Each structure stands twice: as C-alpha cells, then as structure tokens.
Amino acid sequence: MDGAGAWQRLAFITLPVIRGSIATNLMLVTLQTLAVFTLIWVMTAGGPANGSTTLPVLAYQEAFKFGDIGYGTAVASVLILIGAVFGGAYLRLLREQRP
Amino acid sequence: MPSRCPASRAWKISPLSSPRSLLFRPLWNSLVLSAGTGVVTLAAAVLAAYPLSRYRSRFNTPFMYGILFGTCLPITAIMVPVYGLFVQLRLLDSLPATVLFLAATSLPMAIWMTRNFMDSVPVALEEAAWVDGASRLAGLRSIVLPLMGPGLGVVFIFVFIQAWGNFFVPFVLLLSEGSQPAAVSIFSFFGQHGAVAYGRLAAFSILYSIPVLALYAIVARGSGNSLALSGAVRG
Numbered sequence: 001m002d003g004a005g006a007w008q009r010l011a012f013i014t015l016p017v018i019r020g021s022i023a024t025n026l027m028l029v030t031l032q033t034l035a036v037f038t039l040i041w042v043m044t045a046g047g048p049a050n051g052s053t054t055l056p057v058l059a060y061q062e063a064f065k066f067g068d069i070g071y072g073t074a075v076a077s078v079l080i081l082i083g084a085v086f087g088g089a090y091l092r093l094l095r096e097q098r099p
Numbered sequence: 100m101p102s103r104c105p106a107s108r109a110w111k112i113s114p115l116s117s118p119r120s121l122l123f124r125p126l127w128n129s130l131v132l133s134a135g136t137g138v139v140t141l142a143a144a145v146l147a148a149y150p151l152s153r154y155r156s157r158f159n160t161p162f163m164y165g166i167l168f169g170t171c172l173p174i175t176a177i178m179v180p181v182y183g184l185f186v187q188l189r190l191l192d193s194l195p196a197t198v199l200f201l202a203a204t205s206l207p208m209a210i211w212m213t214r215n216f217m218d219s220v221p222v223a224l225e226e227a228a229w230v231d232g233a234s235r236l237a238g239l240r241s242i243v244l245p246l247m248g249p250g251l252g253v254v255f256i257f258v259f260i261q262a263w264g265n266f267f268v269p270f271v272l273l274l275s276e277g278s279q280p281a282a283v284s285i286f287s288f289f290g291q292h293g294a295v296a297y298g299r300l301a302a303f304s305i306l307y308s309i310p311v312l313a314l315y316a317i318v319a320r321g322s323g324n325s326l327a328l329s330g331a332v333r334g
Contacts, residue, residue: 028171035173038266042286056175056267063179064271072179079176087171091164 020093027090034083055079126306128194129280132269133262135198136205137255143202144209144254145217149239151210152217153225163214169207178271185272192274201268205258212257216250217243256314263311281307 004012015022037056040046046053046061053061055075063072151159181200182191190196220243228238244251266282273279276287285307288300 031171031173035175037175042266042289056173059176059179060271063182069179069183073183076176076179079173083171083173083176084168087168090171091168094167095164 020096024090024093027086027093031083031086031090034079034086055082122303122306124277125279125281125284128278129263129282129307130310131194132198132201132280133259135195136201136262137259139198139202140205140209140258141213141251141255143206144213145239145244145251147206147210148213148217149243151214153222163211166207166210170211174204175267178267182271191272192278194273194278197269197272200272201262201265202258204268205261209254209258212254213247213250216247216254219250220246253318256318260311260314 044052046057059072059075225238
C-alpha cells in the first residue's frame with residue numbers, strides 16, 4: 001500500500017515484530033553451542049595446538065587427560081557462570097514476551 | 100565389457116567381520132541406557148508435574164522458571180565434579196548409576212513438557228472421578244495418565260533420543276568396553292592417530308541411527324492428533 005518492496009517489508013515489518021523470538025532463539029543456540037563437546041572432541045580433539053579448544057574440551061583435558069581434577073573443576077565453574085549469565089538473559093527475554 | 104563391481108575389498112569391511120559382541124553389545128547398552136533413562140525420567144516427571152499442574156501455589160511460577168533455567172546450564176560443565184562424585188561413591192562403570200544421572204539431567208525438560216501436556220487434560224474429568232470415590236493417585240493413574248498417553252509418548256521418545264545420542268556422559272562415566280553404549284563405541288572406530296576405519300564407521304552409524312529415525316517417524320505421525328481432549332467436556 002505504501003509502496004514497500006519485499007526487502008523493506010522484511011526489514012521494517014517482519015523483523016521488528018519477531019525480534020523477541022529472534023533474541024530468544026539466539027540465546028538458546030548460544031547456550032547449546034557453549035556446551036558442545038562431542039563434535040570438537042571427535043573432529044579435532046582441541047587441536048591443532050589448542051586452536052579449537054573450547055571451555056568444555058579444556059575442562060575435560062585438564063581433569064581427565066592430565067589428571068588435574070581441581071583445575072578442570074575450576075574451568076567448569078567458569079563455564080557454568082557464563083551459562084548462568086546467558087540463561088538469566090534468556091529467562092528475562094522469555095518473561096518479557098509473555099508476562 | 101560389464102561395469103566392474105567395486106573392488107571386493109570394499110564389501111568386506113563391515114562390522115560383521117568383527118566379533119559379534121563388538122556390534123551388539125554397544126547397541127544393547129545404548130538401549131538399556133536410553134530406555135532406563137526414559138522410564139525413570141517419565142515416572143519422576145509425572146509425579147513432579149501433577150502438583151505443578153493441579154495446585155495453585157505461589158511457588159509454581161518461580162519453580163517452573165527455575166526448571167527452565169536448569170535446562171539452560173551446560174551439562175558439560177558439571178561432568179568433572181560428577182566424575183569425582185562417582186569415584187567417591189564407587190559407581191564408575193555402572194550402568195544403573197549412569198541411567199540415574201542421565202535421568203536427572205533430562206528431568207527439567209521432561210517436567211516442563213509433561214506439565215504442559217497435563218495442563219491440557221481438563222480438571223473436570225478428574226473431578227468426576229473424585230465424585231465417584233477415586234483418590235488423587237487413582238485419578239492420576241486411571242484418568243490423567245491414559246488421557247495424556249500420546250504426550251507421555253512424546254516425552255519418553257524425546258528423552259530416549261537425547262540419551263541415545265549422548266556421548267559425553269557415558270564417555271566420562273563408563274570406562275570398560277563392555278558397558279559402553281554405541282555413541283562411545285562409534286568413537287573407537289576413529290582409531291588412534293587419524294587411522295579411521297571408514298567402512299565400519301559408516302556401517303555402524305547407519306545401524307546406530309535407525310532407532311532414532313523410527314522413533315522420529317512415530318512422533319511425527321502421532322503428534323498431529325495427540326491432544327484433542329476438549330471434546331470430552333461439554334455443557
């Protein structure tokens with residue numbers, strides 16, 4: 001009606017309307033990816049030279065490969081904290097969506 | 100000149116050329132783990148979801164949000180302490196203990212889903228049962244559970260598939276080859292130092308993914324007409 005093209009419709013109407021869903025999804029996917037261990041471990045095992053070591057892989061390596069349970073637990077605690085931050089943000093977004 | 104068959108060598112590589120126990124033992128362990136986790140989770144989730152769904156309490160909403168928050172936390176982060184716990188309790192390499200832990204980790208999502216399914220069963224049906232002299236547990240067992248059967252099936256399959264595909268938990272908690280599930284034993288086909296047995300890996304992967312595909316087909320077929328309960332209450 002006002003002469004908006006398909007792209008403009010997407011950018012100015014659709015995206016703003018589903019912004020909440022996008023943010024929620026973003027949070028969830030971030031959280032799930034944060035905890036990914038299997039794929040990285042199977043494909044690269046954290047290598048080459050720790051180039052693909054994420055926090056879960058680091059925690060596993062320190063605790064089980066090098067036998068330093070304490071260090072592994074510390075890394076895991078940091079991981080939990082980061083997860084808690086994102087989880088809190090996710091809950092807040094969810095609560096805003098349906099009060 | 101007939102087209103040549105792929106070199107006979109390619110056909111020989113299959114898990115069947117290895118001892119049978121190497122093939123069936125992991126699949127059996129996977130089945131025990133996943134089914135056990137599903138049953139334990141479902142029983143606990145129903146009992147937890149019933150009061151959350153039926154009683155009005157001011158703790159309900161915080162509790163549900165707490166559960167949702169629990170589903171957000173990365174499981175990989177608590178595996179190191181859990182390993183320590185299992186060592187102290189001498190539960191390492193024990194399938195039942197791993198089942199219990201898997202059930203505990205999948206419980207938040209299961210409670211959340213079960214509660215939503217339970218909310219869609221009208222209380223009026225239960226009230227009718229109470230009038231007829233049924234206790235709360237009897238009402239739950241003979242009225243609510245049968246009515247939310249499809250929902251329970253969905254939750255069970257959801258938990259089952261998650262446990263079936265779980266690599267990290269059994270990888271850490273189950274040490275001996277005889278108790279490891281398929282997800283972990285697939286990893287052994289990768290071999291050491293990059294010598295991957297691709298033939299066996301591919302064949303085993305297909306066997307490994309068949310149950311999940313079958314269950315997915317069941318869910319996809321069943322969830323369409325699962326919760327048409329509104330017709331039970333009229334007038």
